[in-house]
Amino acid sequence: MEKVSPALSALRDATRALHEQLEASLPVASRDAGREEFVCYLQDMWGWLATFEKRLWRANWPEALVAPARADKLAWIEQDLRASGMAPAEIAALPVAGYRPALATAAQRFGVAYVIEGAQLGTRVLGRALAPALEPWSPRWLQGYGDEQAGFWRSFIACAEAELDTPEARRDAAAAAADAFASLAAWFAQRQRLRVGCN
Numbered sequence: 001m002e003k004v005s006p007a008l009s010a011l012r013d014a015t016r017a018l019h020e021q022l023e024a025s026l027p028v029a030s031r032d033a034g035r036e037e038f039v040c041y042l043q044d045m046w047g048w049l050a051t052f053e054k055r056l057w058r059a060n061w062p063e064a065l066v067a068p069a070r071a072d073k074l075a076w077i078e079q080d081l082r083a084s085g086m087a088p089a090e091i092a093a094l095p096v097a098g099y100r101p102a103l104a105t106a107a108q109r110f111g112v113a114y115v116i117e118g119a120q121l122g123t124r125v126l127g128r129a130l131a132p133a134l135e136p137w138s139p140r141w142l143q144g145y146g147d148e149q150a151g152f153w154r155s156f157i158a159c160a161e162a163e164l165d166t167p168e169a170r171r172d173a174a175a176a177a178a179d180a181f182a183s184l185a186a187w188f189a190q191r192q193r194l195r196v197g198c199n
Protein backbone atom coordinates (compact mmCIF):
# COMPACT_ATOMS: atom_id res chain seq x y z
CA MET A 1 0.00 0.00 0.00
CA GLU A 2 1.39 3.38 -1.05
CA LYS A 3 2.17 5.72 1.85
CA VAL A 4 -0.08 8.72 1.34
CA SER A 5 1.51 12.02 2.21
CA PRO A 6 -0.31 15.16 3.42
CA ALA A 7 0.12 17.28 0.28
CA LEU A 8 -0.95 14.49 -2.05
CA SER A 9 -3.93 13.72 0.19
CA ALA A 10 -5.03 17.34 0.15
CA LEU A 11 -4.72 17.55 -3.64
CA ARG A 12 -6.56 14.28 -4.13
CA ASP A 13 -9.36 15.09 -1.71
CA ALA A 14 -9.96 18.43 -3.42
CA THR A 15 -10.17 16.94 -6.91
CA ARG A 16 -11.42 13.35 -6.62
CA ALA A 17 -15.06 14.08 -7.35
CA LEU A 18 -14.18 16.42 -10.22
CA HIS A 19 -11.95 13.76 -11.75
CA GLU A 20 -14.65 11.11 -11.48
CA GLN A 21 -17.10 13.47 -13.14
CA LEU A 22 -14.66 14.13 -16.00
CA GLU A 23 -13.99 10.48 -16.57
CA ALA A 24 -17.71 9.74 -16.62
CA SER A 25 -18.58 12.54 -19.04
CA LEU A 26 -15.71 12.64 -21.52
CA PRO A 27 -16.50 11.00 -24.86
CA VAL A 28 -12.85 9.88 -25.13
CA ALA A 29 -13.21 7.86 -21.94
CA SER A 30 -16.27 5.97 -23.20
CA ARG A 31 -16.00 2.31 -24.07
CA ASP A 32 -16.46 2.81 -27.81
CA ALA A 33 -14.20 5.86 -28.18
CA GLY A 34 -11.92 5.96 -31.20
CA ARG A 35 -9.85 8.30 -33.31
CA GLU A 36 -12.47 11.05 -33.62
CA GLU A 37 -13.07 11.31 -29.87
CA PHE A 38 -9.35 11.26 -29.24
CA VAL A 39 -8.60 14.06 -31.70
CA CYS A 40 -11.41 16.19 -30.23
CA TYR A 41 -9.99 15.53 -26.75
CA LEU A 42 -6.54 16.66 -27.90
CA GLN A 43 -7.94 19.81 -29.46
CA ASP A 44 -9.71 20.68 -26.23
CA MET A 45 -6.67 19.94 -24.06
CA TRP A 46 -4.64 22.18 -26.36
CA GLY A 47 -7.21 24.95 -26.01
CA TRP A 48 -7.13 24.67 -22.24
CA LEU A 49 -3.36 24.58 -21.83
CA ALA A 50 -2.58 27.20 -24.45
CA THR A 51 -3.02 30.28 -22.28
CA PHE A 52 -0.94 29.26 -19.26
CA GLU A 53 1.44 26.34 -19.85
CA LYS A 54 4.46 28.52 -20.67
CA ARG A 55 3.86 30.85 -17.74
CA LEU A 56 3.46 27.91 -15.35
CA TRP A 57 6.78 26.22 -16.12
CA ARG A 58 8.75 29.42 -16.58
CA ALA A 59 8.27 30.10 -12.87
CA ASN A 60 10.76 29.26 -10.17
CA TRP A 61 10.66 25.47 -9.61
CA PRO A 62 12.95 23.28 -7.47
CA GLU A 63 15.75 21.87 -9.59
CA ALA A 64 14.85 18.31 -8.58
CA LEU A 65 11.53 18.69 -10.37
CA VAL A 66 13.27 19.09 -13.76
CA ALA A 67 10.67 21.59 -14.95
CA PRO A 68 12.09 21.92 -18.50
CA ALA A 69 11.30 18.26 -19.17
CA ARG A 70 7.66 18.86 -18.17
CA ALA A 71 7.20 22.21 -19.80
CA ASP A 72 6.00 21.63 -23.34
CA LYS A 73 3.07 19.27 -23.54
CA LEU A 74 1.50 21.63 -26.06
CA ALA A 75 4.27 20.46 -28.42
CA TRP A 76 3.29 16.83 -27.82
CA ILE A 77 -0.33 17.66 -28.62
CA GLU A 78 0.63 19.70 -31.69
CA GLN A 79 2.67 16.78 -33.00
CA ASP A 80 -0.42 14.57 -32.69
CA LEU A 81 -2.80 17.10 -34.21
CA ARG A 82 -0.48 17.42 -37.20
CA ALA A 83 -0.40 13.62 -37.48
CA SER A 84 -4.21 13.68 -37.46
CA GLY A 85 -4.14 15.88 -40.57
CA MET A 86 -4.38 19.41 -39.16
CA ALA A 87 -2.22 22.14 -40.66
CA PRO A 88 -0.17 24.30 -38.24
CA ALA A 89 -2.37 27.30 -39.06
CA GLU A 90 -5.50 25.31 -38.17
CA ILE A 91 -3.97 24.30 -34.85
CA ALA A 92 -3.00 27.88 -34.07
CA ALA A 93 -6.60 28.93 -34.80
CA LEU A 94 -8.20 26.40 -32.42
CA PRO A 95 -10.52 27.93 -29.82
CA VAL A 96 -8.90 28.51 -26.43
CA ALA A 97 -10.46 28.36 -22.99
CA GLY A 98 -8.71 31.54 -21.92
CA TYR A 99 -7.84 30.03 -18.54
CA ARG A 100 -5.37 32.24 -16.68
CA PRO A 101 -4.80 30.76 -13.24
CA ALA A 102 -3.14 32.72 -10.46
CA LEU A 103 0.44 31.43 -10.30
CA ALA A 104 2.02 33.91 -7.93
CA THR A 105 2.79 31.44 -5.14
CA ALA A 106 4.49 28.06 -5.19
CA ALA A 107 1.33 26.56 -3.67
CA GLN A 108 -0.77 27.82 -6.58
CA ARG A 109 1.78 26.54 -9.08
CA PHE A 110 1.96 23.10 -7.47
CA GLY A 111 -1.82 22.86 -7.43
CA VAL A 112 -2.16 23.61 -11.13
CA ALA A 113 0.83 21.43 -12.06
CA TYR A 114 -0.66 18.53 -10.07
CA VAL A 115 -3.59 18.46 -12.48
CA ILE A 116 -1.34 18.37 -15.54
CA GLU A 117 1.23 15.93 -14.19
CA GLY A 118 -1.46 13.69 -12.69
CA ALA A 119 -3.26 13.58 -16.02
CA GLN A 120 -0.24 11.70 -17.33
CA LEU A 121 -1.14 8.81 -15.02
CA GLY A 122 -4.60 8.49 -16.46
CA THR A 123 -3.25 8.92 -19.95
CA ARG A 124 -1.45 5.60 -19.68
CA VAL A 125 -4.77 3.91 -18.90
CA LEU A 126 -6.50 5.81 -21.69
CA GLY A 127 -3.71 4.85 -24.10
CA ARG A 128 -4.19 1.16 -23.44
CA ALA A 129 -7.95 1.47 -23.99
CA LEU A 130 -7.59 3.43 -27.24
CA ALA A 131 -4.66 1.50 -28.73
CA PRO A 132 -6.71 -0.94 -30.85
CA ALA A 133 -8.76 1.91 -32.36
CA LEU A 134 -5.70 4.06 -33.11
CA GLU A 135 -3.32 1.44 -34.46
CA PRO A 136 -0.78 1.84 -36.01
CA TRP A 137 -0.73 5.42 -34.70
CA SER A 138 1.06 5.78 -31.36
CA PRO A 139 0.33 9.40 -30.38
CA ARG A 140 2.96 11.41 -28.52
CA TRP A 141 0.43 12.55 -25.91
CA LEU A 142 -0.39 8.96 -25.01
CA GLN A 143 3.27 8.03 -24.69
CA GLY A 144 3.66 10.66 -21.97
CA TYR A 145 6.89 10.18 -20.05
CA GLY A 146 7.13 6.57 -21.24
CA ASP A 147 9.23 4.33 -19.00
CA GLU A 148 10.09 7.34 -16.85
CA GLN A 149 6.45 7.96 -15.87
CA ALA A 150 6.75 6.55 -12.35
CA GLY A 151 9.94 8.52 -11.67
CA PHE A 152 8.44 11.78 -12.95
CA TRP A 153 5.40 11.32 -10.71
CA ARG A 154 7.49 10.39 -7.66
CA SER A 155 9.78 13.40 -8.02
CA PHE A 156 6.81 15.72 -8.55
CA ILE A 157 5.13 14.49 -5.40
CA ALA A 158 8.38 14.57 -3.39
CA CYS A 159 8.86 18.24 -4.36
CA ALA A 160 5.20 18.99 -3.60
CA GLU A 161 5.51 17.45 -0.13
CA ALA A 162 8.67 19.49 0.57
CA GLU A 163 7.11 22.73 -0.64
CA LEU A 164 3.60 22.33 0.76
CA ASP A 165 4.74 21.89 4.32
CA THR A 166 2.07 23.90 6.12
CA PRO A 167 -1.72 23.47 6.25
CA GLU A 168 -2.10 26.89 4.58
CA ALA A 169 0.15 25.94 1.66
CA ARG A 170 -1.71 22.66 1.22
CA ARG A 171 -5.07 24.45 1.36
CA ASP A 172 -3.96 26.96 -1.31
CA ALA A 173 -2.56 24.23 -3.56
CA ALA A 174 -5.74 22.17 -3.21
CA ALA A 175 -7.86 25.20 -4.07
CA ALA A 176 -5.73 25.88 -7.16
CA ALA A 177 -6.00 22.26 -8.28
CA ALA A 178 -9.77 22.25 -7.81
CA ASP A 179 -10.05 25.51 -9.74
CA ALA A 180 -7.96 24.09 -12.60
CA PHE A 181 -10.09 20.95 -12.75
CA ALA A 182 -13.30 22.97 -12.67
CA SER A 183 -12.11 25.21 -15.51
CA LEU A 184 -11.14 22.19 -17.59
CA ALA A 185 -14.48 20.48 -16.95
CA ALA A 186 -16.39 23.63 -17.89
CA TRP A 187 -14.30 23.96 -21.05
CA PHE A 188 -14.89 20.36 -22.10
CA ALA A 189 -18.61 20.81 -21.49
CA GLN A 190 -18.72 24.03 -23.51
CA ARG A 191 -16.85 22.44 -26.40
CA GLN A 192 -19.10 19.39 -26.34
CA ARG A 193 -22.20 21.57 -26.56
CA LEU A 194 -20.89 23.51 -29.55
CA ARG A 195 -19.32 20.71 -31.51
CA VAL A 196 -20.95 18.39 -33.98
CA GLY A 197 -19.39 14.96 -33.49
CA CYS A 198 -17.48 13.50 -30.53
CA ASN A 199 -20.64 13.56 -28.44
Ligand code: HEM
Pocket (backbone or CB within 6 Å): 008, 011, 012, 019, 022, 023, 026, 028, 029, 114, 115, 116, 117, 118, 119, 120, 121, 122, 123, 125, 126, 184
Ligand atom coordinates in the same frame (compact mmCIF):
# COMPACT_ATOMS: atom_id res chain seq x y z
C1 HEM B 1 -9.49 11.01 -20.44
C2 HEM B 1 -9.96 10.24 -19.53
C3 HEM B 1 -9.23 9.96 -18.24
C4 HEM B 1 -9.08 8.77 -17.67
C5 HEM B 1 -9.59 7.44 -18.19
C6 HEM B 1 -8.33 8.95 -16.44
C7 HEM B 1 -7.98 7.96 -15.59
C8 HEM B 1 -7.15 8.08 -14.52
C9 HEM B 1 -6.64 7.00 -13.71
C10 HEM B 1 -6.98 5.53 -13.93
C11 HEM B 1 -5.83 7.53 -12.77
C12 HEM B 1 -5.06 6.76 -11.71
C13 HEM B 1 -3.77 6.30 -12.32
C14 HEM B 1 -2.79 5.68 -11.34
O1 HEM B 1 -2.97 5.81 -10.13
O2 HEM B 1 -1.83 5.07 -11.85
C15 HEM B 1 -5.82 8.95 -12.96
C16 HEM B 1 -5.12 9.84 -12.19
C17 HEM B 1 -5.18 11.20 -12.35
N1 HEM B 1 -5.80 11.89 -13.37
FE1 HEM B 1 -6.96 11.10 -14.77
N2 HEM B 1 -8.03 10.27 -16.30
C18 HEM B 1 -8.56 10.93 -17.37
C19 HEM B 1 -8.48 12.28 -17.63
C20 HEM B 1 -7.85 13.18 -16.82
C21 HEM B 1 -7.77 14.59 -17.08
C22 HEM B 1 -8.34 15.29 -18.32
C23 HEM B 1 -7.10 15.13 -16.04
C24 HEM B 1 -6.73 16.58 -15.82
C25 HEM B 1 -6.15 17.31 -16.77
C26 HEM B 1 -6.75 14.08 -15.13
C27 HEM B 1 -6.07 14.25 -13.94
C28 HEM B 1 -5.63 13.23 -13.14
C29 HEM B 1 -4.87 13.43 -11.91
C30 HEM B 1 -4.47 14.76 -11.29
C31 HEM B 1 -4.57 12.14 -11.43
C32 HEM B 1 -3.71 11.82 -10.22
C33 HEM B 1 -4.53 11.39 -9.03
C34 HEM B 1 -3.58 11.03 -7.88
O3 HEM B 1 -3.05 9.93 -7.89
O4 HEM B 1 -3.40 11.88 -7.03
N3 HEM B 1 -7.22 12.90 -15.63
N4 HEM B 1 -6.63 9.26 -14.03
